[in-house]
Amino acid sequence: MSNKKKFSIFSFLICVLTTIFVFSLNKTFAETPEVSVTGKFADTITVVNVTSNEGGNLNWDLEQWATFRINATYDLAGKNVKAGDQTTVTVPDALIITSDSFEIRDINTNEIIAHATVDAENKKLTLTYTDYVEKHSDTNGSFFFYARIDFKKHPQQGEIPIEVTVNSVTKVAGKVTFKGIGDGNPRLLTKTSWVNSGNHKEVQYTISVNRNKQNIKGVTIEDHLRFTNASYVKDSIKVIKGKFSYETGEWVFSDRVDVTDQHKITISEDGQSFVIDLGDITDQDQYRIDYKVQLNYEPVDGELLKNEATLKGKEIESKDVTNIAAVQVAGGSGVGYVFTINVHKVDDANQPIKGAKFKVVREANNQVIGEYETDENGNITVNALLKDKYILTETEAPAGFVIKDADTVVNVEDFGTDHAVTKTIVNPKEETTTTTTTTSTTTTTEAPTTSTTTTTEAPTTSTTTTEAPTTSTTTTEAPTTSTTTTEAPTTSTTTTEAPTTSTTTTEAPTTSTTTTEAPTTSTTTTEAPTTSTTTTEAPITSTTTTTPEVPTPSSSSETTTTSTAPSVSSETTTTEEKPGLPNTGESKGTLFTIIGAVTLISSIVLVAILHKSKKD
Numbered sequence: 293m294s295n296k297k298k299f300s301i302f303s304f305l306i307c308v309l310t311t312i313f314v315f316s317l318n319k320t321f322a323e324t325p326e327v328s329v330t331g332k333f334a335d336t337i338t339v340v341n342v343t344s345n346e347g348g349n350l351n352w353d354l355e356q357w358a359t360f361r362i363n364a365t366y367d368l369a370g371k372n373v374k375a376g377d378q379t380t381v382t383v384p385d386a387l388i389i390t391s392d393s394f395e396i397r398d399i400n401t402n403e404i405i406a407h408a409t410v411d412a413e414n415k416k417l418t419l420t421y422t423d424y425v426e427k428h429s430d431t432n433g434s435f436f437f438y439a440r441i442d443f444k445k446h447p448q449q450g451e452i453p454i455e456v457t458v459n460s461v462t463k464v465a466g467k468v469t470f471k472g473i474g475d476g477n478p479r480l481l482t483k484t485s486w487v488n489s490g491n492h493k494e495v496q497y498t499i500s501v502n503r504n505k506q507n508i509k510g511v512t513i514e515d516h517l518r519f520t521n522a523s524y525v526k527d528s529i530k531v532i533k534g535k536f537s538y539e540t541g542e543w544v545f546s547d548r549v550d551v552t553d554q555h556k557i558t559i560s561e562d563g564q565s566f567v568i569d570l571g572d573i574t575d576q577d578q579y580r581i582d583y584k585v586q587l588n589y590e591p592v593d594g595e596l597l598k599n600e601a602t603l604k605g606k607e608i609e610s611k612d613v614t615n616i617a618a619v620q621v622a623g624g625s626g627v628g629y630v631f632t633i634n635v636h637k638v639d640d641a642n643q644p645i646k647g648a649k650f651k652v653v654r655e656a657n658n659q660v661i662g663e664y665e666t667d668e669n670g671n672i673t674v675n676a677l678l679k680d681k682y683i684l685t686e687t688e689a690p691a692g693f694v695i696k697d698a699d700t701v702v703n704v705e706d707f708g709t710d711h712a713v714t715k716t717i718v719n720p721k722e723e724t725t726t727t728t729t730t731t732s733t734t735t736t737t738e739a740p741t742t743s744t745t746t747t748t749e750a751p752t753t754s755t756t757t758t759e760a761p762t763t764s765t766t767t768t769e770a771p772t773t774s775t776t777t778t779e780a781p782t783t784s785t786t787t788t789e790a791p792t793t794s795t796t797t798t799e800a801p802t803t804s805t806t807t808t809e810a811p812t813t814s815t816t817t818t819e820a821p822t823t824s825t826t827t828t829e830a831p832i833t834s835t836t837t838t839t840p841e842v843p844t845p846s847s848s849s850e851t852t853t854t855s856t857a858p859s860v861s862s863e864t865t866t867t868e869e870k871p872g873l874p875n876t877g878e879s880k881g882t883l884f885t886i887i888g889a890v891t892l893i894s895s896i897v898l899v900a901i902l903h904k905s906k907k908d
Contacts, residue, residue: 334377334421337458339365342466345438345620346594346628353469356541359390359440359620362456362465367432368425375423382416382457383439386446389415391437391622392489398424405431408622437622443541447473476538478503481603485617493587494525495617498580499601500543503536505575508605513581516565518598521657523563525584531555531568532580545580589656592678594628595619631679631707634714635664635672639693644670645719647690655681663687679707684715693719
């Protein structure tokens with residue numbers, strides 16, 4: 293092939309490839325919008341601090357299994373956070389996160405703002421934001437989770453600084469003091485409890501017997517539930533015989549044998565207690581009693597589930613132990629028994645009423661909180677309540693007043709940011725009824741003894757026609773002389789009858805008056821949708837035992853979580869705007885088209901020049 297033909301083919305290929313490249317770029321820029329890369333780390337945490345489980349100051353030494361709160365405040369304003377972006381919170385190696393994963397939700401719309409995923413093994417919590425953050429601006433709020441000392445990695449007594457790493461930035465949250473693991477404090481009777489993570493309405497209890505190895509005859513174990521609307525799970529009571537040992541900060545129960553069938557178990561008729569007969573025990577006999585309790589309602593954050601056990605035996609003093617399982621909801625709105633209901637009782641004139649009696653009942657479990665009476669200012673204050681629904685029932689009104697509505701409902705959302713709610717209740721006064729009695733007196737008068745002769749010379753017949761609705765005809769007989777002689781001194785009593793003339797009374801037609809009420813006009817005012825949204829944290833219940841005793845390794849997961857209703861963590865004003873149209877890249881595509889065209893034309897001109905020079 294000649295050089296001329298090779299050159300022509302080469303030039304043609306350059307032109308074709310240039311054209312394809314330019315149009316490919318143009319199509320790519322036209323179809324691909326400019327968007328932010330998602331999945332990046334967002335530095336949204338502004339404040340981190342530690343508090344007690346109730347949200348107060350943590351100013352005491354922590355027991356081995358005691359938990360506390362780590363609180364965080366976040367602010368997305370100006371961060372350009374997108375769906376899929378993340379914020380990681382890592383606790384120091386001396387801690388264990390005891391909460392399970394939870395969600396942060398908008399309390400008004402229940403939309404998920406972020407998923408909070410707990411990685412307990414790596415001591416990390418990760419917030420993954422949803423597209424909520426792209427639809428709402430300046431979102432901010434707070435959340436919290438529970439943690440405890442990892443006593444296997446930090447068994448010694450002392451102060452532990454809490455430095456939390458947010459993404460790659462370290463923030464100081466405070467410090468806690470740990471008592472250390474000690475010797476486990478072996479005792480004759482101990483009790484532990486925790487809420488199951490798979491079913492947060494089910495509480496697991498364990499009673500440990502004879503860790504301190506005593507010889508006792510005629511041993512019985514009694515158990516009593518001290519909270520309402522709950523019962524023992526059928527066939528869940530088990531008696532296990534084995535050996536206790538204290539290893540690396542935990543009680544281990546080994547050599548287990550199920551001996552439930554060897555002991556008499558009696559459950560009370562109301563299902564709120566049971567008794568187990570263990571008989572005589574020696575220093576080599578150690579037992580663990582396991583059972584479950586089912587709640588018939590949704591527990592709330594900070595709720596305390598009290599349970600008592602008693603060991604009785606011959607020639608020994610009874611041993612009592614009380615266990616309190618604390619419900620813990622990560623990110624939740626409740627902070628324990630810190631809520632207050634205020635009742636203000638007034639009359640129709642808004643004057644306070646003294647002496648009105650009320651009963652306060654928690655609706656979830658029908659627990660009677662107490663009975664109260666208004667003071668001289670018409671007030672009642674009920675403290676130490678959970679954030680839950682309550683019924684205020686007026687049982688007795690003061691003299692002179694009546695009960696208008698007996699029940700007043702207090703809903704969860706009624707509690708303000710100060711953890712209190714006030715209900716003003718009106719008692720109308722009793723209505724007074726007046727009775728009037730009328731006395732009627734009748735007088736009879738005797739007629740005089742005068743004799744009268746009357747002669748009437750009127751026409752024979754008189755006819756009167758009245759064209760009223762009723763026609764009355766009166767007929768008068770011919771004149772007659774009537775003589776009446778009355779002998780004196782006879783007294784004659786005359787009763788005067790109606791005159792001879794017959795009077796017809798025509799009843800006027802009854803007029804029926806119908807009063808038509810004007811139609812009631814119902815005016816509906818539709819409020820414009822507010823742009824204020826509240827960022828909330830969706831809760832997860834984490835419950836741990838409050839006693840220093842611990843469950844065995846098979847039950848080492850002492851902390852579980854329960855999803856509950858979220859709370860308002862902060863209120864932010866957001867503006868919901870329509871998203872802008874995607875950038876199609878038309879300007880860049882046009883530029884590349886021009887460049888390609890210039891290149892193509894230049895190539896053609898170059899080929900022509902070279903071809904001409906070859907020809908010459």
